[in-house]
Amino acid sequence: MNLYQKIVEQQTELICRFKPDGTLTYVNKAYCDYFNKRREDLVGHSFMPLIPAEDQPILNASLASITPENPVTVVQHRVILDDGSTRWQEWTDTFLYDDDGNFIEGQAVGRDITGRRAIEDELWQANNTLNSFFDVTPMMMLIVDFDDNVLRINDHFNEVLGYSDVNVDDFVLAAITKPEDLPLIREVWDNLRTVSTSYSLEFSLIAKDGTLKETEWRFASDLQERKVFCVGRDVTIRNQRLRQKRIHDAQFRQIVNTIPDAIVYAKPDRTISLVNEGFTNLFGYDPKEVYGETTQFMYADPERYYQTGKREFSGNAKKRYAPSTIEFRRKNGETFSGETIGVSVVDEAGETIGLLGISRDITARIQMETELHELNRSLELRVEQRTEEIQTLVHKITHDFRAPIRAVNNYLTFLEEDCADSLDAQALGYMAAIQENANYMGRLVQDLLTYSKVRHTRDYTFAPIDLNALVRNVVLRTDANELGRVEVPETLPNVHGNAQLIEQALVNLIDNATKYVSSGKTPEITITIEETATHWGICVSDKGIGIPEQHLGKIFGMFERLHAQNEYDGTGIGLTIVHSVAEVHGGHVDVTSTVGAGSTFKFYIKKDLITHEQSN
Amino acid sequence: MNNQIEVLLVEDNPDDILFMKRAWRKCNIPNPLRIVRNGEECLNLLNSAAEQTPGLILMDIDMPVMNGLDCLRQIRTNHVFEHLPVIMFSGQQISDAVDLSYRIGCNSFIEKPDTFDDLQHTVRLIHSYWQRNRLPLA
Numbered sequence: 083m084n085l086y087q088k089i090v091e092q093q094t095e096l097i098c099r100f101k102p103d104g105t106l107t108y109v110n111k112a113y114c115d116y117f118n119k120r121r122e123d124l125v126g127h128s129f130m131p132l133i134p135a136e137d138q139p140i141l142n143a144s145l146a147s148i149t150p151e152n153p154v155t156v157v158q159h160r161v162i163l164d165d166g167s168t169r170w171q172e173w174t175d176t177f178l179y180d181d182d183g184n185f186i187e188g189q190a191v192g193r194d195i196t197g198r199r200a201i202e203d204e205l206w207q208a209n210n211t212l213n214s215f216f217d218v219t220p221m222m223m224l225i226v227d228f229d230d231n232v233l234r235i236n237d238h239f240n241e242v243l244g245y246s247d248v249n250v251d252d253f254v255l256a257a258i259t260k261p262e263d264l265p266l267i268r269e270v271w272d273n274l275r276t277v278s279t280s281y282s283l284e285f286s287l288i289a290k291d292g293t294l295k296e297t298e299w300r301f302a303s304d305l306q307e308r309k310v311f312c313v314g315r316d317v318t319i320r321n322q323r324l325r326q327k328r329i330h331d332a333q334f335r336q337i338v339n340t341i342p343d344a345i346v347y348a349k350p351d352r353t354i355s356l357v358n359e360g361f362t363n364l365f366g367y368d369p370k371e372v373y374g375e376t377t378q379f380m381y382a383d384p385e386r387y388y389q390t391g392k393r394e395f396s397g398n399a400k401k402r403y404a405p406s407t408i409e410f411r412r413k414n415g416e417t418f419s420g421e422t423i424g425v426s427v428v429d430e431a432g433e434t435i436g437l438l439g440i441s442r443d444i445t446a447r448i449q450m451e452t453e454l455h456e457l458n459r460s461l462e463l464r465v466e467q468r469t470e471e472i473q474t475l476v477h478k479i480t481h482d483f484r485a486p487i488r489a490v491n492n493y494l495t496f497l498e499e500d501c502a503d504s505l506d507a508q509a510l511g512y513m514a515a516i517q518e519n520a521n522y523m524g525r526l527v528q529d530l531l532t533y534s535k536v537r538h539t540r541d542y543t544f545a546p547i548d549l550n551a552l553v554r555n556v557v558l559r560t561d562a563n564e565l566g567r568v569e570v571p572e573t574l575p576n577v578h579g580n581a582q583l584i585e586q587a588l589v590n591l592i593d594n595a596t597k598y599v600s601s602g603k604t605p606e607i608t609i610t611i612e613e614t615a616t617h618w619g620i621c622v623s624d625k626g627i628g629i630p631e632q633h634l635g636k637i638f639g640m641f642e643r644l645h646a647q648n649e650y651d652g653t654g655i656g657l658t659i660v661h662s663v664a665e666v667h668g669g670h671v672d673v674t675s676t677v678g679a680g681s682t683f684k685f686y687i688k689k690d691l692i693t694h695e696q697s698n
Numbered sequence: 699m700n701n702q703i704e705v706l707l708v709e710d711n712p713d714d715i716l717f718m719k720r721a722w723r724k725c726n727i728p729n730p731l732r733i734v735r736n737g738e739e740c741l742n743l744l745n746s747a748a749e750q751t752p753g754l755i756l757m758d759i760d761m762p763v764m765n766g767l768d769c770l771r772q773i774r775t776n777h778v779f780e781h782l783p784v785i786m787f788s789g790q791q792i793s794d795a796v797d798l799s800y801r802i803g804c805n806s807f808i809e810k811p812d813t814f815d816d817l818q819h820t821v822r823l824i825h826s827y828w829q830r831n832r833l834p835l836a
Contacts, residue, residue, distance in 0.1 A: 481760065484789050488812050489713040495814040496720070524812060 096171070096192040102185050104128035116194070118164045132161050134168065145175065145188075153177045158195065170199040222297070224312040228275050230254065233309065242297075242316045244290035260286035260294060274303035274310050284317070296321050343442040344420075347427075350434050352376045364420075364443055366413035377439070382409035382417040390424065410441065418445045469538055476534040483527045490520045522653075529655035532586060533640075536662045542580045544667075544691045549574035549620075552581060553609055556588045562596045566605030574611055577618050578691045579667050587663040588620070590656040591683050595624035598650055598681075617669050617686040628677040638671055660685055667691060703753025704730045708740045708769065709787075710761040717814065718756075721821045729753075729825075736761040737769025744779055752782070754828055757804075759788040759795055767798060774803040783831075785824065 090097050091111050099108040109124045117124070117132065133141060137159040144157035158172045173192040180186055216223055222239035226232050232253045240246060243258065256264060263285035270281045280302035286294045299314035338345055344361035348354050354372045362368060365380060372379075381387040386408060410420045420441035427436040494517050497505070505513070553570055562568050577584075595607045605624065612619030629637060629644065636642050638661040641654040657671075660683070664671045668688030675681035705727075709715050715733055722731050732752060734740050740757070741764070743749050755773075759766035766786060773779045785806040786799045796807050808824075811817045 481789050484810075484812070485711060485713070488789070488810065489717075491812060492713070492717050492814045492817070 093191075096190075098129070098190050098192075100129060100188045100190070102188070104130050107187065117161075134160050134162055148175065148177050150177075150179045150183045153179065158199075169194055169196040171195060220315070222312075222314040222316070224255065224314075226255065226310045226312065228308040228310070230256075239314075242289070242295060243287060258288045260288060262286075270301060271310070274301055275305075278303055278305045294318075343440050346377060346380070346439045346441075348377055348437045348439070350436065352378075352437060355436070364412070364441070365410070380410050382411045407444065408441070418443050419448055420444065473534060473538045476530065480527050480531045480534075483523070487520055487524045487527065490516065491524075494520070522651075526653045526655075529653045529659070533655050533659050533662065536583060536586065536659055536666065542583065542666055544578050544580055547577050547579055547581050547584065549577055549611070552585060553588065556585055556592060560589060560592045560596065562592050562605060562607055565596055566599075566607065568592070569606075569608045571610060575613075575618065577687060578689070579687050583663045583666060584620070584687070587660040587685055588622070590660050591622040591685075594652075594656060594683075595622055595626060595681075597652065598626040598645075599624070600627055612684065614686075616690075617688055619672075619684045619686045621682055621684045623680060623682040625680040628679055628681055629673070629675040630677055631675075634673055634675060637673065657683075704732050704750055706732045706734065706740065706743070706752035706755045707787075708734050708737065708755060708761070708766065709758045710735050711758070714758070714810070717817055718821075721814070721817045725818055725821045725825065727821065727825050735763075737764030737766060737772070739763075740769050741772055744773070744776075744782075751779075755782060755784045756787045756824075757784055759786060759799075767795070767802060770799065770802050770804055783828070 093110060094112055096113040096116055097108075097110040098106055098113055100106050105128050106125050109121055114121050114124065130138060141157055141159050144155045148155050153176055155175050156172065157175065158170060160168045160170055162168055171192045172195045173190045175188055175190045177188050178186045216234070216236050219236065220238060221236075222242055223234070223236040224232060224239065225234040231251075232255065235253065245258075256267070259267060266283060267285060270283055273279065274281065280300055282298070282300050284296065284298045286296050289295050295316050296318045297314045298317045299312055301310055301312050303310045339359040341358065342360050342363070344364040345356075345358040346354055346361055347356040353374055353376050355374075357367075357369050357372060361372075376387075378384060378387045381390070390408065405421045405423045408420050408422045409417050411417050421444045422439060422441040425438045426434045427438050429435045494513055497513060502510075550573060553574055557563055557568050557570065592607060596605045599605050603625075605626065608623045610621045610623070612621055633644055637644070638657045640658045642657075643652055643654040645652070661671050664685040664687065667686075668691060669686030672684045672686070673681060707715065707718055709718070719731065719733075732743075734743055737757075740755070744751065757766040757770060766788065770784055770786070773782055773784060780803075783805045784803075785808055786804045787808050787810060788795065789810045799807050808820060811820050
């Protein structure tokens with residue numbers, strides 16, 4: 083073995099020589115070791131069986147490419163080892179030619195590149211994955227070099243902006259950027275080219291259809307690669323929503339602050355998280371002073387804070403909107419009455435997430451109510467005083483009127499008794515007229531007095547009344563039975579009321595029924611009882627002259643008379659008294675009538691009258 | 699009424715005085731009818747030693763100087779006259795006046811009649827009632 087051979091033997095690289103047909107003529111030790119074969123098993127045999135069938139054409143093609151002018155080739159292929167495993171090798175083949183250019187022998191140096199290939203595969207795989215991301219991501223991606231050349235644009239970028247077939251070579255980001263945003267981008271860009279760093283920024287891009295797309299980006303630079311990596315997304319809709327929400331929030335805040343009531347929103351632990359301007363105005367605290375505090379400081383009485391908590395805001399409290407009045411305390415220590423609505427704010431699951439309290443100062447209102455109440459009382463008092471004065475006046479008038487009426491009557495009598503002989507027919511006629519007027523005035527005064535009593539008596543005593551006795555008594559008292567016929571039902575109910583008043587009303591009705599009949603006709607009167615759920619109706623029907631419909635509405639009015647004095651006698655007060663009696667008994671009056679056929683008057687008295695006491 | 703006793707009418711209204719005098723005459727009442735114009739005159743008369751004490755007083759209510767109720771009250775609080783029979787004879791229909799009169803101690807309350815016939819009737823009734831009535835000795 084010569085020195086040259088020795089060196090070859092000791093190479094870690096695989097070395098071999100071979101004939102044009104592939105038959106090995108030499109292998110070094112590394113070669114033998116690599117394949118785990120003895121040299122005599124290799125030399126004299128072709129190396130082709132060591133190579134997988136699918137890689138043999140690659141090797142053949144490589145060998146075939148060798149020419150005397152270009153006698154070296156590098157090829158990578160796999161080999162199959164003894165244990166059946168496959169490994170990658172890289173060979174540099176050099177061919178030796180004779181002077182005629184005939185291939186004599188090949189010499190090859192090889193090494194195992196299985197490890198390198200694996201790394202390369204992995205890199206390739208990783209690159210592939212990155213590419214996939216690049217294509218499927220819902221983000222816009224750009225890679226731009228430091229000379230502003232766009233190196234890559236992903237599909238999503240084009241989808242967002244509508245540039246279906248961007249030619250990367252011609253594309254310049256600045257060309258589709260909203261002009262106003264360019265200075266920002268340039269500034270960022272300059273920084274990115276100086277330091278490896280990243281920026282977040284928002285700017286608008288012009289889509290192919292001319293619309294502006296608001297976009298949000300992250301730019302990152304790599305100084306070594308001299309590239310900027312850009313990842314962005316379309317935030318047009320998000321920004322629109324944000325703007326709408328801001329407008330909505332502003333409106334809401336405006337509304338909440340415009341309300342003069344104090345609005346306090348607290349967490350379930352009753353610590354304040356929001357108050358409005360109304361709160362500041364009413365309580366005197368700045369919002370910053372109260373955020374995070376419990377609402378206890380608002381209450382004039384701390385105990386009330388706990389009570390309110392239990393009642394209004396306890397876990398099982400239902401939504402309540404009925405306001406309650408709470409005494410509150412302002413920052414300056416003043417207390418005031420606040421009308422307050424407390425509501426638990428619940429989420430969709432029904433869990434209490436907050437407590438809302440709305441309060442308003444009703445001190446002024448309470449004061450006004452008190453004043454109004456006092457005013458009412460003083461007015462009532464004045465009305466009472468006036469009523470009493472009027473009543474006194476009526477009595478006074480009645481008394482004072484009776485004396486002259488009595489005098490007129492008496493002097494007329496004396497005239498007749500003492501001077502009848504010296505009076506002629508005309509004088510006697512005048513005397514009769516004077517007498518008639520004096521009588522009428524007497525009745526008028528009497529009726530007025532009765533009316534005044536009914537109207538102004540304050541405390542009537544209501545007691546059980548046997549209507550049977552009362553009605554029969556009244557019929558006896560009037561001259562109805564002598565002038566005509568009165569029908570009274572067999573049995574009448576026991577009612578509750580003031581006997582004197584009911585008697586008076588009945589007397590007036592029966593008197594009317596007796597009075598208003600066509601001359602020459604006999605009065606026919608029927609008394610009946612009508613029962614409703616709440617009232618007894620006492621009805622007096624007659625077959626008299628009747629009342630024209632247009633007058634029915636006013637006959638219960640004071641001094642309303644439908645007939646001349648000489649035709650039918652009456653003061654125009656009788657029905658007014660009936661009306662008042664019904665009112666005193668919590669009832670009303672009613673009349674139905676047909677001209678020429680008769681009328682029915684009804685006055686109703688309440689069934690469940692208790693002793694009636696007006697407050698003084 | 700006993701023939702000896704005098705009836706005192708306390709009345710300010712000249713018409714009513716005239717009516718009462720006429721009724722007294724028409725009804726032939728034998729007892730003298732004495733007239734004073736108000737409560738004060740009535741008390742003066744009662745207090746006067748020279749005057750005969752009346753056996754019956756007819757007292758109007760509404761009078762000047764001293765009204766009938768005040769006068770009645772004075773009579774009833776004076777142990778000399780407290781037993782004197784007093785008939786309130788009034789145009790006042792007010793039930794309060796009736797109640798008050800009896801509470802103070804009138805013996806009767808009669809409403810002034812509206813007609814002269816009724817007045818005569820009333821005078822006869824008063825006369826015949828008091829004629830039969832036994833009175834304590836004055």
